[in-house]
Amino acid sequence: MYKIADFAKEINRCIQCNFCLQNCPVYLEDAVESSVARGRLNLIQALLVEKTLVATERAGELLNRCLLCTNCVQGCPSGIPVDDIVITARAELHKEYGFSLGMRFLLKQVVNRSTMTNLGGWAVSIAKRLNLAPDAIPHLVSKPFEQRYLTKIAAKGEVRGRVAYFIGCATNYLYPETGEAVVKVLTECGYEVIIPEDQHCCGIPALAHGEMEAAQDVVRWNAARFADLEVDAVITDCTSCGYMLKVKAAKTLPTDDPYQGKVEAVAKKVVEITEFINREGILSNLRDRIGDINGKMGEAGAASANVRSEIATAAEARQELAATGDSGASLKVTYHVPCHRAWSPNLVQAPRQLVPNLPDVQLVEMKEPQKCCGAGGSFFVDHESIASSIRGHKLEDILSTEADAVMTQCPACRYYLSQGLQEKVQVVHPVELLAQRITTR
Amino acid sequence: MSGLVRDLEGLLEARRVFAQQEDLLAYTNDATHRRVFPEAVVQPLTTSEVGKVLEYANRKRIPVVPRGAGTGLSGGATPVPGSLVLDMKRMRQILEVDQRNLTATLECGVVTQEFHKAVERLGLFYPPDPQSMSVCTIGGNVATRAGGPRGVKYGTTKDYVLGIEAVLPDGEVIHYGGKSVKMSSGYDLARLFTGSEGTLGVITKVTMKLLTLPPYRQSMVAVFGELDAAAETVSAIIAAGAVPSGLELLTKSSIETLEAFIPLGLPKDAEAFLLIELDGHEGKVHEDAGRIIAICEAHGVRETKIAQSAAEAERMWFARRALFPATARLAPNVLIEDATVNRTEVPTMVREIKAIAERLQITIGVSGHVGDGNLHPGILTDKSNPELMQRAEAAMGEIAKKALELGGTLSGEHGIGTLKAPYLEWEFGREGVQLMRRIKAAFDPNGIMNPGKIGAEWGGANV
Ligand SMILES: Cc1cc2nc3c(=O)[nH]c(=O)nc-3n(C[C@H](O)[C@H](O)[C@H](O)COP(=O)(O)OP(=O)(O)OC[C@H]3O[C@@H](n4cnc5c(N)ncnc54)[C@H](O)[C@@H]3O)c2cc1C
Numbered sequence: 033m034y035k036i037a038d039f040a041k042e043i044n045r046c047i048q049c050n051f052c053l054q055n056c057p058v059y060l061e062d063a064v065e066s067s068v069a070r071g072r073l074n075l076i077q078a079l080l081v082e083k084t085l086v087a088t089e090r091a092g093e094l095l096n097r098c099l100l101c102t103n104c105v106q107g108c109p110s111g112i113p114v115d116d117i118v119i120t121a122r123a124e125l126h127k128e129y130g131f132s133l134g135m136r137f138l139l140k141q142v143v144n145r146s147t148m149t150n151l152g153g154w155a156v157s158i159a160k161r162l163n164l165a166p167d168a169i170p171h172l173v174s175k176p177f178e179q180r181y182l183t184k185i186a187a188k189g190e191v192r193g194r195v196a197y198f199i200g201c202a203t204n205y206l207y208p209e210t211g212e213a214v215v216k217v218l219t220e221c222g223y224e225v226i227i228p229e230d231q232h233c234c235g236i237p238a239l240a241h242g243e244m245e246a247a248q249d250v251v252r253w254n255a256a257r258f259a260d261l262e263v264d265a266v267i268t269d270c271t272s273c274g275y276m277l278k279v280k281a282a283k284t285l286p287t288d289d290p291y292q293g294k295v296e297a298v299a300k301k302v303v304e305i306t307e308f309i310n311r312e313g314i315l316s317n318l319r320d321r322i323g324d325i326n327g328k329m330g331e332a333g334a335a336s337a338n339v340r341s342e343i344a345t346a347a348e349a350r351q352e353l354a355a356t357g358d359s360g361a362s363l364k365v366t367y368h369v370p371c372h373r374a375w376s377p378n379l380v381q382a383p384r385q386l387v388p389n390l391p392d393v394q395l396v397e398m399k400e401p402q403k404c405c406g407a408g409g410s411f412f413v414d415h416e417s418i419a420s421s422i423r424g425h426k427l428e429d430i431l432s433t434e435a436d437a438v439m440t441q442c443p444a445c446r447y448y449l450s451q452g453l454q455e456k457v458q459v460v461h462p463v464e465l466l467a468q469r470i471t472t473r
Numbered sequence: 474m475s476g477l478v479r480d481l482e483g484l485l486e487a488r489r490v491f492a493q494q495e496d497l498l499a500y501t502n503d504a505t506h507r508r509v510f511p512e513a514v515v516q517p518l519t520t521s522e523v524g525k526v527l528e529y530a531n532r533k534r535i536p537v538v539p540r541g542a543g544t545g546l547s548g549g550a551t552p553v554p555g556s557l558v559l560d561m562k563r564m565r566q567i568l569e570v571d572q573r574n575l576t577a578t579l580e581c582g583v584v585t586q587e588f589h590k591a592v593e594r595l596g597l598f599y600p601p602d603p604q605s606m607s608v609c610t611i612g613g614n615v616a617t618r619a620g621g622p623r624g625v626k627y628g629t630t631k632d633y634v635l636g637i638e639a640v641l642p643d644g645e646v647i648h649y650g651g652k653s654v655k656m657s658s659g660y661d662l663a664r665l666f667t668g669s670e671g672t673l674g675v676i677t678k679v680t681m682k683l684l685t686l687p688p689y690r691q692s693m694v695a696v697f698g699e700l701d702a703a704a705e706t707v708s709a710i711i712a713a714g715a716v717p718s719g720l721e722l723l724t725k726s727s728i729e730t731l732e733a734f735i736p737l738g739l740p741k742d743a744e745a746f747l748l749i750e751l752d753g754h755e756g757k758v759h760e761d762a763g764r765i766i767a768i769c770e771a772h773g774v775r776e777t778k779i780a781q782s783a784a785e786a787e788r789m790w791f792a793r794r795a796l797f798p799a800t801a802r803l804a805p806n807v808l809i810e811d812a813t814v815n816r817t818e819v820p821t822m823v824r825e826i827k828a829i830a831e832r833l834q835i836t837i838g839v840s841g842h843v844g845d846g847n848l849h850p851g852i853l854t855d856k857s858n859p860e861l862m863q864r865a866e867a868a869m870g871e872i873a874k875k876a877l878e879l880g881g882t883l884s885g886e887h888g889i890g891t892l893k894a895p896y897l898e899w900e901f902g903r904e905g906v907q908l909m910r911r912i913k914a915a916f917d918p919n920g921i922m923n924p925g926k927i928g929a930e931w932g933g934a935n936v
């Protein structure tokens with residue numbers, strides 16, 4: 033469980049090498065050593081383990097000013113779970129000092145989907161309470177993904193297997209087209225898809241905001257819905273949900289919690305969708321049904337039809353331009369690698385390996401595909417100015433590729449990048465690029 | 474010290490002055506364990522800002538501790554009570570890479586690896602490769618004479634400094650040297666600042682010598698059943714004149730830790746490993762590789778493994794860079810020794826370290842840049858256990874003494890800092906230390922620059 037006492041040893045293993053200076057997106061902007069993993073760990077140790085410092089506002093600020101992006105963890109030779117430790121410290125500081133964290137109200141509402149009734153009103157009321165700039169608030173779809181599909185969708189053609197689909201909040205409320213693409217690809221490839229009813233948020237936003245109990249509740253709730261299903265895999269389209277289900281869920285509960293067994297059973301089966309496609313080699317099932325759509329973004333749900341028509345126009349315009357050349361129209365995509373990537377061995381390569389299968393799509397790498405975009409879940413809402421400076425470098429990198437679209441498997445990155453890119457470049461989930469090119473049986 | 478912050482904020486932007494305890498805490502140490510709170514941290518952007526801050530501190534007799542990335546392993550960047558830390562990392566422009574003269578001029582806060590990338594893009598080469606290069610700064614490298622695996626063939630930072638811009642404690646700026654590769658005028662002030670560990674002034678800019686990038690590289694690992702045999706092989710390789718561009722020794726305990734972190738598929742029951750890199754023209758590299766393999770075989774090597782791709786080679790070296798941190802998984806604290814001996818004495822030194830470990834009942838993992846005689850024994854300890862800590866420090870002292878007895882030096886590349894300051898006289902005698910102290914006083918009459926470093930009693934009230 034996330035208790036600082038359990039992490040005291042881990043903090044001690046920090047050898048103070050400062051290697052984390054290299055990759056911390058916040059440090060790279062703030063340039064002060066208190067803003068890097070080592071600084072945070074030493075601060076947490078002083079505040080909560082050795083109790084040699086008393087927390088002031090600045091302590092709260094330094095600990096909240098962490099994206100939980102795990103870039104430090106990935107480069108830390110001692111493998112210190114910095115994000116877990118920051119999460120724990122937030123929860124304990126919150127208990128001990130009552131620090132208020134910007135998004136608390138929102139979380140209470142979001143984690144338990146059954147309390148969400150009037151979505152439009154919900155978004156507006158959060159905006160009012162948090163006094164936020166309007167563009168920080170995502171525009172939610174009127175009909176969430178979960179209300180569009182049956183709980184069991186049959187495989188098409190020869191049956192290859194059966195999988196469960198974990199619907200993240202972003203797919204549910206913001207990007208149902210990702211969910212539609214996942215279902216399309218899986219069923220067309222011969223998988224029966226089970227979508228358990230009443231799924232809740234994975235819990236990672238609650239953890240990030242120090243809402244330990246809320247996180248525990250949803251972890252247990254979801255584990256109960258997925259653990260006993262007879263499925264080959266539990267699919268997620270979101271790298272942060274995957275990280276939560278695979279790694280963090282077990283840590284969220286006490287070690288002797290009766291739900292640990294169920295949590296573990298789910299964790300074993302969690303796979304990110306593009307990684308699953310690659311791992312199972314299921315594209316071979318589709319070989320002659322993946323088509324060229326002339327570099328367009330194809331059909332999908334009604335959710336963001338207007339956005340899509342803009343894309344189509346842009347693509348058509350490019351197509352006209354390209355018509356003078358000898359090659360057919362193609363969609364140039366670049367790949368933004370989500371920070372929550374280390375939990376799964378190949379999710380960084382999987383989307384790249386998907387592209388050669390799409391006849392009219394071409395991959396152009398940006399200079400630093402792995403560099404953080406600044407979203408950090410909902411970090412950008414509370415820390416607008418630093419998040420947008422972090423994003424600034426990313427946008428520059430993306431624009432310099434002259435790509436038509438960016439693909440990424442993280443909906444927070446997708447949202448935040450698309451706000452920054454406006455209409456210039458579209459942001460999609462790689463599974464959508466694939467789904468758009470599959471002719472249905 | 475009221476008013477300090479207000480004064481500093483009059484000298485540079487307020488957002489580059491830090492005095493809250495949470496921020497200061499992050500600056501209480503380098504990569505060593507002792508922690509001391511400074512009074513404030515400032516981040517200058519220009520030489521003139523450094524000058525203003527030093528002039529002020531000198532007038533007020535406030536100790537100043539220059540700091541790069543704080544990765545030092547000798548306590549050099551650890552503050553002293555009441556001090557002002559000068560965080561130099563914001564001065565990070567590469568001002569010029571001169572392809573015709575093969576030089577580069579850069580600010581002290583440039584990260585070493587960024588500098589590598591910048592010159593390598595142009596087909597040029599800056600060899601010094603401290604294993605902390607992903608974060609450490611050129612200023613820190615110059616101030617400590619940092620080295621790395623390539624030292625065996627290419628020397629260390631000190632061999633590349635052509636010119637220097639530095640600010641003296643009274644705020645005066647001096648320039649010495651430049652792009653000329655030879656210079657025979659006046660005292661070599663560039664050399665004097667090189668390795669000065671922040672005790673003479675603040676290095677703000679340096680001009681470094683560059684080479685052209687070797688066209689071809691190859692890495693290999695040789696696995697030995699016995700530590701002695703591996704150490705003997707090192708001397709034999711050097712004697713045969715096949716100069717590798719990297720020749721590192723790893724021992725059993727280090728491999729066990731490394732394998733847990735980055736599996737290289739090395740046998741866990743072997744006692745010692747040599748990690749070797751060769752560079753130059755392809756034909757010559759292959760020829761030397763053949764000679765080295767023959768030497769390994771003559772010394773009873775168990776197996777040799779050549780990296781099949783650049784990626785595999787990078788993995789081997791990445792693992793080597795992770796060694797010290799990986800060792801830290803074994804104990805709460807690790808003291809990294811840096812004693813260096815003549816290359817022919819490596820086998821003796823390795824045996825002596827084993828004996829010291831046994832005598833003091835303490836675990837010491839031996840690894841290091843053996844190709845240039847620079848060993849990095851890692852002494853496992855725990856700062857919360859005073860008795861063990863005492864034995865660890867005793868081991869450090871004994872290793873240092875032994876290295877000196879064998880004609881070596883206290884430090885090959887990490888510097889003296891505070892950790893080795895007590896031993897300075899062993900190496901230079903009273904006269905030598907007195908002269909160094911007079912040099913220090915000539916630069917820094919008020920003793921504000923990084924007091925207590927190199928000489929335990931230098932600076933502060935003692936000058
Ligand atoms: C994991 C690890 C591996 C390492 N491997 C190596 C290695 O292979 N080889 C090696 O040589 N070292 C190694 N080191 C030690 C360390 O990285 C080097 O000593 C490095 O040169 C320190 O650079 P820094 O920027 O971190 O300087 P700091 O640690 O911040 O400072 C070091 C000293 O230089 C002084 N200083 C810094 N900047 C200036 C300036 N602008 N003007 C005047 N004085 C200044 C400081 O006061 C201090 O005395 C390693 C350290 C770690 C943690």
Ligand code: SF4
Pocket residue numbers: 045046047048049050051052053069070073104107108109110111112114798
């Ligand atoms: S990289 Fe890891 S061990 Fe090194 S200072 Fe950062 S957190 Fe500590």
Ligand code: SF4
Pocket residue numbers: 055056057058059067068069072097098099100101102103104105114115
């Ligand atoms: S999780 Fe990200 S933001 Fe937080 S300390 Fe690590 S690298 Fe920095």
